[in-house]
Amino acid sequence: MTQNQSREEQMRQYMRSTHRLGRLVSMVTLVMLLGAPFLIGAYLGAMPDLGAVARGFVSVGLVWTVSSVVEFLVYTPMLGAGGSYLAFITGNLINMKIPCAINAKDMVGAKSGTTENEIISTLSIATSSLVTIAVLALGVALLTPLRPVLQSETLAPAFANVVPALFGAMGYKYYRQNLRLAAVPLITMAILFIFAPGLTGSTSMMIIPSGALAISLAWMEYRRHAKEGRV
């Protein structure tokens, strides 16, 4: 067996065990998260009102269910197997995990769908999740002295604008790579939001048409380059 075959076999085994482990820990986390309210209910002496839960799910849960399906379909290929299991367990995808993994992938020059990206994405999401867990644990431990600082009026605008700061920095990185590709979805989205400002409350859903437009343009450019023999 050549060295390459041996590495491929190792990677196959790694992927199989990643899926097994990912499924197992997702199921355990799920059971714990759904079980916790009942455990807390036993402690407080009041179980959840299942009728209210059902009504609440119909009123707000269905929207989030659709959103979850979209997130699964869009982000799983970006993150690979290990990264996506972890990301769906730890959450905060749009505002942290996705940009974080994309940044790490770009930094090391890994390509989507490759072995290297699978490893880098998993390292990135795991690190990011551990940092969040550590920051929150520290923040909770130091809540009393930290609360006035973090909730000060002076710092409030800074923390209200974490996402714009993140997308500004990431936007520069991506837009400079292909300004023409970036301009069309940006202008289209800006026009859409200007004429239908109510959509700003559904920005996470608007990622789909915006992404589809960008992918279509990228596909046309890719085909043109392929014909010219540049890819």
Place this chain on the structure above:
Amino acid sequence: MSVLERLSSGTMYLICGAIIAFVAAVCVVFLIRAWRMGKAIGMDTKKMKQAVTASATFSVLPSIGILLGVIALSGSLGVPWPWLRLSVIGALHYETQVAAAAAEQVGLSELSGSLMTPKAFTTIALLMSLCIMWGMILSTLFNSKYLNRLRGKSANTPAENRKKGGFGDVAMSAMFVGMVSAYIGSYIGDFVSGHGRFTFAGSWTPLAVAAVSAAAMGLFTWLAEKKNMRWLDSFSIAGSMLIGMLAAVLIGK
């Protein structure tokens, strides 16, 4: 002991802390497995270290933002439950919205610590878990099959396409461009028409913050590429965000 005090009791910390500890352990296991596998297949450890360092620095500021979400919810749900929710599976933009909607369903006029009852809390907590768990369920059931289908071959053999990402890589970058465009477009739309179409009376702070952050990123990139300060790469996103957030403070004054 009031309901809110019970919601921040040692027992609550124990229940929520145990789940967070489990998830942290899962992250460590995945991290170690990926690191070992990367080394085994001959990946450059410098690159892997760079990915870890960049991801750690990248995550600090958004994590502080998420901590604010914990503080915001602690007034009505105690500290441990929001701590759990935002450490595991939760999303900053989701938790407050669902908690408020759930409070309405259990008959509370608002999400408030003074109105909270044990039954209302457990109901809200279950609804918060139930609404956002679908990504994890889909991942459990279909992750392998979905990736298989996308690759058009077994997901267990990604090594066949190791060096070239093909259009898949281009598509993922384009998807991200679409994602950023949706957000920046929403800031433009909010500024121009947020308080009435073409009134230009909406908030321009997010737009200015994004612009300052992008300019800072441009500077960091220039320093890294032209002045050979490559070490800046790992900190450029975090640094740009910090400068952008500082601009928000200055604008807010």
